[in-house]
Amino acid sequence: MNSEQLIKSLLKQEEGDQLEFKLVVQKDSIGKIICAFLNHEGGQVLIGVSDDKKIVGISDAEKWEKELTDYLNSAIIPEAPVMVSLEQVGNKQVILVKVWAGSKQPYIFDGNIYFRRRQSTVKATSQEISNLIHNRQKNEFHWERQPALGVELEDLDLQEIQKTVDRSINESKLDENNRNPIDFLTHFGLFQNGHFTNAAVVLFAKNPALFIPQARVRVAFLEKGKTAGEFVDDKLLDGNLFKNILSAQDFFEKHLHTTRKFSEKEWERQDDYVVPMSALREGVMNALVHRDYSLPSASMSVIIYSDKIEVFNSGKSPLKAAELKKSHLSLPVNPDIAHMAFLRGYIEKIGRGTIKIMDACKTAGLKPPKWTTTETSVKLSFPLNIKLGGATDGGLVGAGDDNINIRIDGAIDGAIDGATTRTIRQLTILLAAIIKDEGKRIPDYKNITDLGSVRTLERYIEQLKDIGFIEFKGSAAQTGGYFITDKLKKIIK
Known part of the structure; x- marks a missing residue:
């Protein structure tokens, strides 16, 4: 919207x-x-x-x-x-x-x-x-504002506090007189009666898990789907909220393929991720801000599967899943934490975080993200157009082959005049699947790539044949299949 x-x-x-x-x-x-x-x-x-x-x-x-x-x-x-x-x-x-x-x-x-x-x-x-x-x-009896016993000023990340102070003053949301860290935290209710609050620990502690173990965030990459039971990368983030959002972004950058896309407003091609980083960052920030930190069993996880990315957090959403897809006002579960995220610019427009996620995915040509809410949890799922990692059922050429993928993408764009960004992306996915698994027929590649109907695949196949990147070999009746041409082999060699 x-x-x-x-x-x-x-x-x-x-x-x-x-x-x-x-x-x-x-x-x-x-x-x-x-x-x-x-x-x-x-x-x-x-x-x-x-x-x-x-x-x-x-x-x-x-x-x-x-x-x-x-x-x-x-x-x-x-x-x-x-x-x-x-x-x-x-x-x-x-x-x-x-x-x-x-x-x-x-x-x-x-x-x-x-x-x-x-x-x-x-x-x-x-x-x-x-x-x-x-x-x-x-x-005032809310979990956020309860004292975090045993926390001293040296347990807090003063540089992170200073970043928040500086931005607040620059954006005219804070008086210069509150520049001192204790004055700043007191002004916003994060330091009361000689104690730092739980919210202060979540936001600014060097290691919040020392005082609030459930503040940790799990990030993991399960390369071959849920049933494989083997994580390629699995770690716990135990930094404060602002450190964790950056760590989560680093995790995405490590494991998500980049694709090349053509901007209709700019002549230069640009790198992007299989899910826009802006949407992923917004989804993680929403979970960090709105999760239930009060229960020792509370949790938050960000898991990359071969066909989707899931962001899960404990806590009941004040809105139903369908309402999250619309412009809305809501009372934050953690108002003090939300206010600091607002001051830092992570919440730029109140009530539009979920809308930004929807819009970014739509612009990227992705399927709509899905929210699932229960009485105790919220899960955000991003379906992927390609398969990640070692998956055998489609996607681009695979992990480690980004240069080949970029050459394929560029070759298609150069060979087809006037193709839209979405068409180039779809053709790249199909061609990568053929490179990876030659000799199959259209129904097979339909199942592998999930790019649409047989009729859609037939159209894409004809476009790839017209530019000389693939050819049909064998019996048209039973045994034939599609193979890449020598012309394409020279391009990706």
Whole structure:
């Protein structure tokens, strides 16, 4: 779902508890609304829309985006993750302001506590304020905010804290006075009553597993499918959240094939992974932020199989699997952890992480990723278009043959004028399968590559024959099959 689709979906809705439209930027009015959303269930303000829900747009939108960001970050107390973004609709720009329900209610704007009642923003009643304070007291007993006994400042990664401080100040989300690590952690509730919290350990400890063993993340590569029972690579990551996201990315880079793709906007060919790294990184980050860390039996794993990649984490999703595929607002399971990920830029647009995953896979020509949710777990599965590692049932030439794959891809692109990126990728997969296992017929390669129907394979076969890369040998009735030509052998030699 791109920006234009998102905005159009919002315009189909009516104003209510979590949505309001504005024609122009009125900082005072928007501050009240965002404060009310924080004190209620979160919400979105779309600016640049007329009363009859027509896109009018905003002049000097970039200036207003920064000015509104700075204003809301300083005017609402306590600190809250407020996302302000420019959205393009045709040739017009609008501004979308989005917040989760706040984890430190009640929030104050201009000396007042505001609340949301249907489509109205009002000052909270004494009873509503009492309820907000009561909810905050309950939140203080949340696992995240419980003291992590025995943790000292030297157990924390001060460089990782400093990165977060610097980015927060640069993005105008933090006052210069909170640059000191203890002041910073205290400001965000990660250091309370002389103790670092569990969230601080997950986020910034040098080795969180010393204090919270279940914070480890398992990454593994099972080369020949689930039934093989043999992992080529299997390790436990015991770094903090920010270190683990980088370690997971290194693991993907180590084991995932790269392919060459042609950008319609650029003349140069570019390397990419069998699943876009942006989608994988987003999936892992979502699991790290939203997993249940509270139970000693809790776990998280990232496993690469020959035909899919699975990201699993313990914890109940606040949304059903189908809802994760749509633009959504949700209350983070770990609001303090989520807030730090937001400050570091890993959560750039609240509620759009799953949408980014869907869009990246669609752009890459992959099958849609699948979420499976239960009462105790969330699993994200990325189906692969090719087989990885030592799999015998299709894919590219195999592990270690990336140079050959790149030459095949480049040869096809050079031989077929006007072919789309997807067609080149599909032809590369088919040709690699023929190179690896010559002499088979179209139904065999259909099963090997899973590229579509027999009719689709027939079309691809004809294209490869036309450019002289394959030929049919043997009896057309029974014993014949497809083989690579001498022309192709010279290319891949």
